[in-house]
Amino acid sequence: MKLYNLKDPEQVVDFATAVRTGLGNNRGLFFPRSIPPLNNINELLNMPVLERNQHILRAFVSDNIDDQALQQIIEETFSFPAPLVQVEDHIHCLELFHGPTLAFKDFGARFMARCLQHFATEQKITILTATSGDTGAAVAHAFHGMDNIEVVILFPKGKISELQQKMFTTLSGNIRTVAIEGDFDDCQKLVKSCFDDPQLVQAVGLNSANSINVSRLFAQICYYFDGLAQLPAAQRDQTVVAVPSGNFGNLCAGIIAKTLGLPIKRFIASTNLNDTVPRYLQDGVWSPNNTVETLSNAMDVSRPNNWPRIEYLMTSGQFDRSLLTGLAVDEAKTADTLRHLFAQGYLSEPHAAVAYQGLHDSLQPDETGVFLGTAHPAKFKSAVEEILDTELDLPQAIADCARLPDLSVDMPADYAALRDLLMS
Numbered sequence: 306m307k308l309y310n311l312k313d314p315e316q317v318v319d320f321a322t323a324v325r326t327g328l329g330n331n332r333g334l335f336f337p338r339s340i341p342p343l344n345n346i347n348e349l350l351n352m353p354v355l356e357r358n359q360h361i362l363r364a365f366v367s368d369n370i371d372d373q374a375l376q377q378i379i380e381e382t383f384s385f386p387a388p389l390v391q392v393e394d395h396i397h398c399l400e401l402f403h404g405p406t407l408a409f410k411d412f413g414a415r416f417m418a419r420c421l422q423h424f425a426t427e428q429k430i431t432i433l434t435a436t437s438g439d440t441g442a443a444v445a446h447a448f449h450g451m452d453n454i455e456v457v458i459l460f461p462k463g464k465i466s467e468l469q470q471k472m473f474t475t476l477s478g479n480i481r482t483v484a485i486e487g488d489f490d491d492c493q494k495l496v497k498s499c500f501d502d503p504q505l506v507q508a509v510g511l512n513s514a515n516s517i518n519v520s521r522l523f524a525q526i527c528y529y530f531d532g533l534a535q536l537p538a539a540q541r542d543q544t545v546v547a548v549p550s551g552n553f554g555n556l557c558a559g560i561i562a563k564t565l566g567l568p569i570k571r572f573i574a575s576t577n578l579n580d581t582v583p584r585y586l587q588d589g590v591w592s593p594n595n596t597v598e599t600l601s602n603a604m605d606v607s608r609p610n611n612w613p614r615i616e617y618l619m620t621s622g623q624f625d626r627s628l629l630t631g632l633a634v635d636e637a638k639t640a641d642t643l644r645h646l647f648a649q650g651y652l653s654e655p656h657a658a659v660a661y662q663g664l665h666d667s668l669q670p671d672e673t674g675v676f677l678g679t680a681h682p683a684k685f686k687s688a689v690e691e692i693l694d695t696e697l698d699l700p701q702a703i704a705d706c707a708r709l710p711d712l713s714v715d716m717p718a719d720y721a722a723l724r725d726l727l728m729s
Contacts, residue, residue: 306320306337306364306365306366306367306368307319307337307338308320308322308323308335308336308337308519309335309336309337309338310329310330310331310333310334310335311329311333311334311335311336311613311614311617312329312330312331312332312333312334313329313330313331313333316329316330316333318335319368319369320365320366320368320369320370320420320519320520321369321420321424323335323518323519323520324417324420324421324424324512324518324519324520325421325424325430325512326512327500327511327512327513327514327515327517327518328497328500328513328517332497332500332501334517334519334610334611334613334614335519336519336614336617337365338621339621339623340561340564340565340618340623341364342564342565342566343360343361343364343565343566346566346567346568347538349361349530350530350533350534350538350541351534354383354527354531354534355376355379355380355383357527357530357531357534358379358383358527358530359372359375359376359379361526361527361530361565362375362379362523362524362526362527363375364565365523366420366523369424370420370423374423378416378419378420378423381415381419382412382415382416382419382524383412383527385403385404385405385411386403387399387400387401387403387528387531387532388400388403388535389532389535389536389675390651390678392646392649392651392661393649395668395672395673395674396661396664396665396668396673396674396675396676397532397536397673397674397675397676398651398653398657398661398675398676398677398678399528399531399532399675399676399677399678400678401528401677401678401679402678402679402680402681404443405446405702406439406442406443406445406446406472406473406702407472407680407681407683407684407700407702407703408438408439408442408443408679408680408681408684409439409525409528409555409677409679409680410439410440410442410443410444411443411446411447412524412525412527412528413443413516413520413521413522413524413525413554414440414443414444414446414447414448414514414521415443415447415524416520416521416523416524417447417514417518417520417521417524418444418447418448418451418514420520421454421512422451425452425453427453428453428510429453429454429455429509429510430453430454430455430510430512431454431455431456431457431509431510431511431512431727432444432448432454432455432456432457432512432513432514433457433459433496433499433511433512433513433727434456434457434458434459434496434513434514434515435458435459435460435489435492435493435495435496435515436458436459436460436465436473436489436492437460437461437464437465437489437492437551437552437602437603437604437605437606438465438466438469438602438603438680438684439469439603439679439680439684440458440514440515440516441458441460441465441469441470441472441473441474441482442469442472442473444456444458444473444514445458445472445473445476445480445482446472446473446476447514448479448480448514449476449478449479449480450478450479451479454479455479455481455509456479456480456481456514457481457482457483457726457727458473458480458481458482458483459483459485459492459495459496459723460482460483460484460485460489460492460713461484461485461487461488461489461491461492462484462485462486462487462715463484464488464489464598464602464605465602465603466602466684466685466686466687466688467687468683468684468685468686468699468703468706468707469602469603469684469685470711470713471703471706471707471709471711472684472702472703472706474711474712474713475706475709475710475711475712476712477712481714481726482712482713482714483713483714483715483716483723483726484713484714484715484716485716485717485718486715486716486717486718487717487718488596488598488605489596489605489606490596490606490607490608491718492718493515493606493608493610494718495718495720495723496513496515498720498723499511499720499723499724499727500513502724505724505727505728508728509727509728511727515552515610516552516554516555516557516610516611517610517611521554522554522557522558522561522611522614523558523561525554525555525558525559526558526559526561526562526565529546529558529559529562529563529567529569530562530567532546532675533567533568533569536673536675540673541568542568542570543570543671543672543673544568544569544570544672544673544674544675545569545570545571545572545573545664545667545668545672545673545674545675546559546569546571546572546573546674546675546676546677547572547573547575547660547661547663547664547667547674547675547676547677548572548573548574548575548660548676548677549575549576549601549604549656549657549659549660549676549677549679550574550575550576550582550604550609551576551579551601551603551604551605551606551609552606552609552610552611553574553582553609553610553611553612553615554610554611555677555679556572556574556611556615557611557614557615557618559572560572560615560618560624560629561618563624563628564618564623564624570628570672571628571629571630572628572629572630573629573630573631573632573660573663573664573667574586574629574630574631574632574663575632575633575634575659575660575662575663575664575676576604576631576632576633576634576659577599577600577601577604577605577633577634577635577636577639577655577659578597578599578633578635578636579594579596579597579599579604579605579606579607580631580633581593581594581607581608581609582609582612582631583631583632583633584631584633585631586626586629586630586631587631593607593608594607595607599636599639599655600636600639600640600655600685600688601639601655601656601658601659603656603679603680604656604659615629630663630667632662632663632666632667634658634659634662634663638662639655639658639659639662640692642658642659642661642662642665643655643658643689643692643693644692644693646658646661647693647695652682652689652693652697653678653682654678654680654681654682654684654685654688654689655685655688655689656679656680657676657677657678657679657680660676660677660678660679661676663676664676681700681703682697683697683698683699683700683703684703686699
């Protein structure tokens with residue numbers, strides 16, 4: 306399958322090139338021009354997970370990865386479950402936090418890392434990525450110790466939870482972490498500025514592991530199939546999926562799954578107070594506000610990088626805009642929703658609470674609801690404990706990191722300073 310630059314349609318690349326370069330000309334995102342539906346969706350949903358994922362991903366990568374190599378990549382990527390847990394009548398949580406860094410980003414980061422390893426050449430690669438929370442840990446752990454690949458992770462200083470931060474700032478070797486004095490949008494702007502510098506790109510072999518790298522999106526498609534496969538067949542075509550949305554890669558993957566033929570009825574993009582997309586879907590005006598800090602910090606994004614891909618799927622007629630609703634959830638409601646879920650016997654965290662609330666506000670009596678659980682509650686231990694007046698045990702993966710020293714360095718939101726660091 307060929308991939309096109311959404312800002313420069315004349316730039317057409319294969320999957321391997323898109324993975325190795327990340328962004329296209331003029332900061333354009335790579336994306337398929339059209340996504341042909343898969344055949345025999347019901348048969349796919351009855352397959353074992355790894356076999357099904359091979360069928361799904363083969364459609365996107367077969368020009369560059371043969372079946373034997375793809376099977377190995379899939380076995381190493383999807384080595385942990387994504388269980389669908391019933392929370393209340395007709396509402397389930399698809400738990401995506403059972404990987405090594407306890408967040409949904411593990412799926413995409415591990416797939417990308419193994420694809421890059423498959424395409425490895427003599428040239429050094431520098432992975433530069435920005436994180437609003439969970440991307441940093443997933444990328445750092447996916448690439449840690451890989452030969453000839455250096456990883457530099459930017460994060461907004463003081464704006465992610467301490468335990469989220471510890472999961473990637475405590476690694477050494479080929480992992481470097483930088484606390485930027487600003488918000489996540491400042492971090493993203495720095496990453497894009499680096500890709501606009503051809504000399505820098507060439508000198509350090511620059512690439513990005515943000516969800517702007519299309520490989521991550523392709524891996525995320527698979528767990529939407531996994532979620533529906535765990536529902537009774539009679540409920541699947543009446544299933545509404547609510548996605549906690551920040552940079553909108555997760556929702557984009559779900560819409561691709563729908564385009565492939567997965568019988569999801571409709572989607573809800575649930576955001577926090579950074580509500581650019583819900584307002585845009587309502588009035589058609591794209592007007593980002595300044596980013597504000599919230600309990601669901603990984604979604605504190607006002608200018609989502611992946612929205613152009615979703616917009617393209619709508620304007621090209623591949624996805625019906627009417628099947629997407631945007632809802633914003635404020636801080637008080639987020640806390641109330643956490644308490645509601647806890648009273649129901651389900652321990653959650655702010656991002657999933659935002660998704661649940663968007664689902665709850667929209668679900669019709671004849672529909673089945675699925676909201677995505679994107680991170681383990683313990684990654685937001687302080688906030689969750691305060692809201693729920695309870696104490697959380699730390700999973701071993703977090704407890705191990707919490708005891709280690711933080712190796713990150715501070716830096717102003719200054720391109721020249723970042724360029725010097727990358728070239729050093």
